[in-house]
Amino acid sequence: MKNKNDVRRFNLALASVMMMALVGCAPANSDPAENDPMESINRGVFEFNQVVDNFVIEPVAKGYRYITPDPLRSRIGNVSDNLQEPLNMIHAFLQGDFDQGMVSFWRFALNSTIGIAGMNDVAASAGLERRSEDLGQTLAVWGVGEGPYVVLPLLGPSNLRDTTGTVGDWFIDPVNYAIDDTSTEIWVAGGQGIVKRERLIDVLDDVEESSLDPYVTLRSMYRQHRAAQVGNTGDGPLPSSGDVTE
Amino acid sequence: MKRLFAVAALCMALATPAMAGDIAGAKAFVNKVATDVLNIVKQPTSKELQQAELMGLIDARVDIDFVAKFALGKHWRTATEAQRADYLNAYRPFLKKNYVSRLTRYSGQTFKVGAGRVDSDGSYVVNMDIVDPQGANVVMVYRMVDAPKNGGYRISDIVVEGVSLLATQRSEFNSIVTSKGLDHLIAALKKQTARKA
Numbered sequence: 001m002k003n004k005n006d007v008r009r010f011n012l013a014l015a016s017v018m019m020m021a022l023v024g025c026a027p028a029n030s031d032p033a034e035n036d037p038m039e040s041i042n043r044g045v046f047e048f049n050q051v052v053d054n055f056v057i058e059p060v061a062k063g064y065r066y067i068t069p070d071p072l073r074s075r076i077g078n079v080s081d082n083l084q085e086p087l088n089m090i091h092a093f094l095q096g097d098f099d100q101g102m103v104s105f106w107r108f109a110l111n112s113t114i115g116i117a118g119m120n121d122v123a124a125s126a127g128l129e130r131r132s133e134d135l136g137q138t139l140a141v142w143g144v145g146e147g148p149y150v151v152l153p154l155l156g157p158s159n160l161r162d163t164t165g166t167v168g169d170w171f172i173d174p175v176n177y178a179i180d181d182t183s184t185e186i187w188v189a190g191g192q193g194i195v196k197r198e199r200l201i202d203v204l205d206d207v208e209e210s211s212l213d214p215y216v217t218l219r220s221m222y223r224q225h226r227a228a229q230v231g232n233t234g235d236g237p238l239p240s241s242g243d244v245t246e
Numbered sequence: 247m248k249r250l251f252a253v254a255a256l257c258m259a260l261a262t263p264a265m266a267g268d269i270a271g272a273k274a275f276v277n278k279v280a281t282d283v284l285n286i287v288k289q290p291t292s293k294e295l296q297q298a299e300l301m302g303l304i305d306a307r308v309d310i311d312f313v314a315k316f317a318l319g320k321h322w323r324t325a326t327e328a329q330r331a332d333y334l335n336a337y338r339p340f341l342k343k344n345y346v347s348r349l350t351r352y353s354g355q356t357f358k359v360g361a362g363r364v365d366s367d368g369s370y371v372v373n374m375d376i377v378d379p380q381g382a383n384v385v386m387v388y389r390m391v392d393a394p395k396n397g398g399y400r401i402s403d404i405v406v407e408g409v410s411l412l413a414t415q416r417s418e419f420n421s422i423v424t425s426k427g428l429d430h431l432i433a434a435l436k437k438q439t440a441r442k443a
Contacts, residue, residue: 034417070379077382199382202351210344212434213418220417221409228408 035149035159036219042151046215049156058204061197073198075119080195081130082111082118083188086174091133095141103128132229135172136165140230149219157222269362272370275399276388277359279307280374287352300346308345309391309400310338316402317415321423329428336435343439354379357386365389369402 036042068076089104107123107130115122124130139161140146147160158166170176179185211217286299304310314337315322325333360373369389376384387405392398403412422431 034421206348206351209347210438211418212431212438213421216418216421217414220414224409224413225407233408 034216034219035146035223037148038150042149043215045151045153046218049151049154050214052154057194057197058201061194061201064194065198065201077195077199078111078115078121079118080192081121082108082115083175083192084132085111085130087169087172088131088133090172090174091135091138092131094138095133100131100133103131104133131232134162134165135168136162136226137230139165140226146223146226149223157218159223159226162226269364269370269372272390272392272399273359273362273372275390276362276372276374279303279388279401280357280359283349284352284357287349293350296350297346300349301342304342304345307399307401308341309393309402310341312391312400312402313341313412314338316412317419318423318428319416319420321420321428325428329432333428333432333435336432336439339439340435368392370399 065073085104085108089101089108092098092101092104107121107128110123110126110128111118111121114120121130144161146162150158150160150163152158152163152166155166175188176185179188207214207217207221282303283300286296286303289296311334314334317337318325318333322330356377358375358377360375362370362372365371369391372388372390374386374388376386378384385407388401389403389405390399390401393400403410405411419431422434
């Protein structure tokens with residue numbers, strides 16, 4: 001029980017830091033369409049994250065990629081994905097998508113057993129495709145707007161709605177209750193973070209190489225990607241040529 | 247007689263791409279572009295030759311000037327003629343360099359062309375699954391315009407996992423022009439293109 005309380009305290013502290021950051025800032029002079037009234041603070045956190053990423057997270061992710069041969073790495077990725085299925089299921093149900101909730105249920109059931117602790121995605125071979133759901137998406141389906149864009153320390157791009165979602169999911173996630181040990185939970189979360197960062201190596205290298213302003217590029221990518229996840233589409237926004245007609 | 251033959255040949259040449267203006271044609275086009283790209287990046291030739299071939303392919307298959315104007319958005323309207331020309335000249339090599347660097351990062355993926363449709367603005371949209379032997383599949387969407395006069399379809403945008411290259415570039419450019427001006431953006435494009443890959 002003590003451990004749960006630690007987790008709560010940690011999250012409350014995180015949430016209050018967030019709220020202070022939100023309340024105590026004056027709007028910067030950026031385009032309202034970019035939804036980023038706290039741009040100057042966000043840029044500061046972004047710079048900090050870049051430094052930490054360059055010196056710690058990225059080297060660890062690249063080291064992980066280097067030492068794990070491909071079949072092993074995709075199995076580790078599958079285990080990590082499988083641990084998210086209970087949360088995917090809960091949120092599919094909360095969004096009223098019963099069919100997808102059952103897909104997540106069966107994915108977890110099949111992959112945890114026949115797939116051996118989630119190492120093999122046997123469910124996908126049976127046509128049960130993975131879909132990532134979380135509290136941020138559920139809130140969006142319930143009509144909550146994204147709120148201002150926020151760059152979280154270490155966790156990176158988010159917004160007020162998704163930050164609430166991230167904190168809330170820590171309490172909702174059945175896997176955290178199953179583990180019931182704070183330090184193990186943090187290790188698991190850290191491991192999942194490295195798996196995620198390894199998958200993003202090429203995308204983020206590309207942004208670093210080609211972007212004129214990586215902060216703005218990542219902000220735009222995050223917002224588009226989340227909108228696509230919420231709508232469960234991969235289409236992206238429709239370009240309107242109205243602006244360029246002469 | 248000779249002249250009649252020439253006219254007939256011209257008519258046929260013009261008619262073929264115009265007839266291709268349908269969803270099946272758009273899917274065939276995407277399939278061809280992806281096949282051509284794979285053929286180039288799989289060649290065991292020099293990197294320079296690959297890059298040159300990819301540049302040629304992009305020139306032929308991407309509607310670069312449309313992309314350039316769209317990426318600049320509302321700032322295109324307020325730009326002077328000189329700025330527009332300068333911007334287009336800076337943008338074309340910038341786009342090609344970035345596309346080439348993405349394409350040459352190829353590592354064994356294959357593709358499957360999926361469903362296609364026509365969007366409300368008249369552009370063609372074709373889905374593609376990128377099958378990565380080492381990881382999760384990636385959903386890609388090609389958006390293209392049908393330009394019969396220019397010999398068929400031209401790609402206007404590529405969307406990866408819901409992220410549009412064009413929309414991303416547009417917000418990036420908008421941020422730079424709003425805070426520092428169009429001339430600064432043009433200088434930044436040139437600088438980035440000159441930087442070694």
